[in-house]
Structures are given as C-alpha cells and as structure tokens.
Amino acid sequence: MDLWFQTKEGKNYIIEIKPKGQTKPPKTPKRKTRRYVKESLTYVKNQSKWKAASEFALDRGWTFEVWTEDTLKSLGIKIIK
Numbered sequence: 001m002d003l004w005f006q007t008k009e010g011k012n013y014i015i016e017i018k019p020k021g022q023t024k025p026p027k028t029p030k031r032k033t034r035r036y037v038k039e040s041l042t043y044v045k046n047q048s049k050w051k052a053a054s055e056f057a058l059d060r061g062w063t064f065e066v067w068t069e070d071t072l073k074s075l076g077i078k079i080i081k
Contacts, residue, residue, distance in 0.1 A: 001053065014053055020068040022046055049072040 003015035023046070026039035036069060057064035069079055 012057075012060070014057050014062060014064045014066075016050065016053065016066045017072070018046065018066060018068060020070060023068060051053055 001014050002017045004013065005015075006012050021039075021078055022042055025043050029036050050064070054064045056062075072079060
C-alpha cells in the first residue's frame with residue numbers, strides 16, 4: 001500500500017502506485033530472456049499482493065485501486081523523475 005485516504009463522505013481508499021508496465025503481463029518473446037522471467041515474476045507477485053489488498057479492503061467496505069502514471073497525470077499530479 002502506498003496511500004490510504006478517507007473522503008469527506010467517509011469512504012476509505014487504499015491505493016497502490018505502480019508503473020503501467022507492471023500492471024500488465026509481459027509480452028512473451030520468442031526466447032525467454034532473464035528480463036522476461038523477471039518481469040513475469042514481478043507481475044505474478046503484484047497480482048498476488050493486489051488480490052490480498054482487494055480482499056482486505058472489501059472486508060472493511062473500503063476501495064482498493066492500482067494507480068499508474070496515467071492516473072496520476074489525470075489527477076493533475078506532476079511526475080518528476
């Protein structure tokens with residue numbers, strides 16, 4: 001979890017912020033490289049974490065979301081590298 005907040009209306013949010021590339025399964029190359037294996041493991045690990053976070057939030061009536069750089073930009077948040 002990177003961020004937790006509660007709205008004025010009392011709705012709770014748990015937010016995970018990840019690069020967009022880590023939210024999609026990696027494209028399968030012709031040859032399985034170390035990079036592909038690493039990206040695959042990261043994707044699987046993230047999926048597992050997000051499932052647990054989603055269940056945690058659901059049990060409490062909260063909302064879990066994964067935000068990417070696109071989400072941050074749409075909220076007017078400037079990304080500095």
